[in-house]
Amino acid sequence: MKHLFTFLSAICLMSVVHAQTTTVTTSTTQNALTITQADELLTLKETEFDFGKIPQGKPVIHIFEVINKSNVPLKINNINASCGCTTPEWEKDKVVTPGGSTKITVGYNAAAEGPFTKFITVTYNDTQSKQITIKGEVWKTPGSSAPENKGLNDLKN
Secondary structure: OHHHHHHHHHHHHHHHHHHHHHHHHHHHHHHHHHHHHHHHHOEEOOOEEEEEEEEOOOOEEEEEEEEOOOOOOEEEEEEEEOOOOEEEEOOOOOEEOOOOEEEEEEEEOOOOOEEEEEEEEEEEOOOEEEEEEEEEEEEOOOOOOOOOOOOHHHHHO
């Protein structure tokens, strides 16, 4: 009788463990599939752009290309920049069909001297988002023009 009870208990325990493992695996697989589909929906050719050294007071722009590699339509709902010196522009009402593309133009006003890193968050299809980054270094422009070269006339003769 002891052996029969132990045997039945072991079978029940194995069934419970197997059921739990299957449920967790299925749930994890579905979550991974959902995350993969969300990641494939909005694809950027590049997620970061380095302007390098740029002169102070000269705004610069870069265009990021967005590609819809999924089989569902894509709509960019909003784009937020980390500060007012960064201005993103996009076609606000455009729905990107599967396989289609659109552009995000990001402008940076190089007013402050020194290195910068700015983050732009792209919100799409209401709940999903991706982040792009621009960076570089702003060098201070001289306060006055270069002095006159008096020897220049000697070179012309």
